[in-house]
Amino acid sequence: MNTEKVIAQAKAWLGCNEYDGSFRQIIDVYNSIGTGIPMDYSWPWCACFVSWVADQAGYIEKKIIPKFSGCQNGIDWFKAMGQWKDKGFIPKAGDIIFFDWAYDGMDGKGDHTSIVEKVENGIVYTIEGNSGDKVCSTGLPITPQVLVSPL
Secondary structure (H helix, E strand, C coil), X not given: CCHHHHHHHXXXXXCCECCCCCCHHXXXXXXXXXXXXXXXXXXXXXXXXXXXXXXXXXXXXXXXXXXXXXXXXXXXXXXXXXXCECCCCCCCCCCEEEECXXXXXXXXXXXXXXXXXXXXXXXXXXXXXXXXXXXXXXXXXXXXXXXXXXX
């Protein structure tokens, strides 16, 4: 599956949310993918969304992207596979991006993850799960807290 199809797959779930329970479909599919600790509906699910989209693209089966439910688990895998770019790398459409938020002191650990839709004029536009308790599109400046795993 190409980048455009991955982004289209992610966009198809825009609006899926916790309020009406539609996000549970993502958790249920995630839990059906291979092994690992099953996700609970009460857990943060941004990484689960990224894994679910990766699975739909065939990337988990091909071992291009791991099944991961926590940001740090994903970061560790991407680093071990040599697919990691540190802060300062400019992502491209289809990349998996991790954010290290300032609220916890920018400790070098991933606090949130999403799929890059595009980058324009220093803004990275993403599609992400569990942002405001839903799947949504956002745009944020590329800053020192951006960590990237390019595909």
